Amino acid sequence: MQIENAPILTIQHPESGDHAATGQSVVASGVWQVHTLSRRGVLKGITRTLAALKHKDTLAWDLSGIERLDHIGAQMFWNAWGKKRPAQLMLDPRQEELFNRIEQASGLSLARHRSSPLQWIIVLGAGILNFFEHLKAFIGLIGLVVQDLGRFIRSPRTGPWREISANIYHSGFQALGITALVGFLIGVVLSYLSAQQLKMFGGDIYLVNILGMSVVRELGPLLAAILVAGRSGSSITAQLGVMRVTEELDAMLVMGISHGYRLIMPKVVALAISMPLLVVWTDAMALIGGMVSAKVELGLAARYFLQSLPEAVPVVNYNIGLLKGATFGVLIALVACHFGLRIKANTESLGRGTTTSVVTAITVVIVADAVYAIIFSGVGF
C-alpha cells in the first residue's frame, strides 16, 4: 500500500493591506479519505479545528488543494458548514460532483420513533400477552400431536416409521454415553455423602434404601431428562429453526406434507420411547456408581447391595420412574418443537429460540416432577 498524505487544514490570516472584505481563509490539503481520517489521532485534531470554525460565515474555503476526497471526507466539511455551501468556496470539478451528491442527500433524515411515558405498561402487557400466546400455541401443538397420533394408529403401515427410528437413534442411543457418565458419577457422589452421615450412627446398611429410593424414584428420571433436554431439545429446536430459515418447512407444506405428522409426532413418539429406556440405563449406572463407592467407603459387598435392593425399593417406584421418563420425554419434545416452529428467519431469533427452548424444557421437566411428587406422595413407601 502506498503511503498517503495525512489530511491537513491550514488557516490563513489576511495579510495587512488586503481588501477589508476578505476574512480568514481555510486551505485544506492532503488525502481526505476515510482511511486517512480514521488513522489514530488524525480525526480528533480535525474535528476540533472544524468545530472552532463552525458558524463563521465569512470564511473562505479552498478545497482545490486536496489530493483525494471521498464522501466521508466531504461530509466532514459539509457538517462543519452547517449543511450548506459557504459563500466563498473553491472546489475541483470532481469535488463539485461529490458535494452535489451530498447536497442532494442532505435533505434526508431518519424517522425517529418516540417512546411513550407508559412504556413499562406496554412492555408488561406485551409480556403477559406473549405468555398467553405461547400457552395457546402450546395447547394447539398438543392437540395437533394427538390428532396425528390418531391418524398414525388408524393406519400404522403408512406411518413415519423411518423418522421415529432415526429419532430414537439420535436422542436415545447417542445419549447413552453421556447419561452413563453423569449417572455413574452422581451415584458415586451420593453414595459417598450418605455413607459419611450414616456411619455416624451406625446405619450403614440403610445406604441401599437411601440410594435406591432417591435414584430410582427421583434422580434417575430427572438426570436423564435434563441431559436429554440439553442434548435433544436444543438440536430439535435448532433443526426446525434452520428448516424455517432455509424455507424447508414451507417446501414441505407446499408438497402437502404436514409438519405435525412428519416432523413433530415422530420426535414426540421417539422421545416417549427412548426416555424410559434412558431412565433405566441411568438408574443402573447410578446404582453401580453407588455400589462401587459403598464398597470402597463402607466395605459393603456388591452381593449384599443387590440382594437388599428389591426389599428396600418397592417395584412401584421403578414404574413411577418409567412413567416420569415417558412424560418428560413427551414434554421435552413438545417444548422443543414449539420453540423451533416459532423461530423467525434470522440468526438472532435462532439463537434466542434455542436458548429459550432448553431453559423452558428443563423448567417444565422440574415442574412436572414436582407435580408427580404430589400425586404419588402416598405410593411406594
Place this chain on the structure above:
Amino acid sequence: MPDVKRTPQRLNLRPDEEVGAPVVEIRKLWTRFGRTVIHQDLNLDIYDGEILTIVGGSGTGKTVLLRQMLGLERPSQGCVKVFGEDISEATPEQLQDMRNHWGMLFQQGALYSALTVFENIAFPMRELRALPEDVIRDAVLLKMDMVGLGPEHANKMPSDLSGGMVKRAALARALALEPRLLFLDEPTAGLDPDLSDAFVALIQTLHRELKLTVVMVTHDLDTLFALSSRIAVLAEKHVLAVGPSCDVLRVDHPFIKHFFLGPRGQRALEVLEERQARDDMESEN
C-alpha cells in the same frame, strides 16, 4: 497428477487505455479440493478502473477464485497479489488495510440479519472507531441514497426486504468505506429483468462516480455485456481467454462458442451490437 489435455491460453489482451500496475495479480495459481484440481496454473491480471467479469461453466471455480482474491480461501499453490501485496503472506495489519480498501457484494447479500439496514451499512464505519456519529449517520443516508434506498427503509430488518432491496442494501454496505476495489458475486441473480437492468445501471453509475475497479462473477449474459470492460473465460482449469468482449467472442473454442453464441447468447449479443452501433453513431456525430 493426472495430465489434463488443455488448450493453451488463446487470448490475453490488456485494457485499451494506458494502465499502471495491476490491482489484482494472480500468478501460477493451483486449487485442489482433495484429488480434484479446480485451477491449474492460472494467471490473471486486473487493472485499475476496469470492470472485469469472470465467466465459466458451473464448477469451474469462479466463486472460489473470487474468495481467493478476498483471502477467504488459500490457493494450494501460487500467489494472489492484491494492491501489490501477496495476500497469503500479508501481516494482519496489511490484511486489515486491504480489507478496508475493498468491498464485496455476496450473492445472497449476507446482510447481518440481527441488524437493521442502517446498522448494517454503519457497521464497517463504526468499526473504525474514529468517525463521529453524526458523520456516520449522514454518510449512511448518502450511501442509501446512492443505491436508491430511501430513508424510510433505514430501520427495516433484512428479513423485511425484497430481494432487490437486499442487494441494494448489501451494495451500500460494500461501498461504506469507499473501496477502490469492488467484488460482485452474481450481482443480478434472483432479480427480475427490470430490477436487474436498474442494478446494472446503478453499478455503471457508481463505477463512473467512484472510479472503482470492479471484479464480477456472473452467468447473466445481459449483465455481462452491459457492464464488462473485459471478460475472463474460465475453462479447462485456467483462464482460456481474457480481453474485451468483442475479441473474446472471436476466439475459436467450443466452450466460448457454446457459451456466448448459443441461443441465449445470441439475444444478448444483438443487444450489444445494437448498442455499439449506437455508440459509433454518437461518436461520429
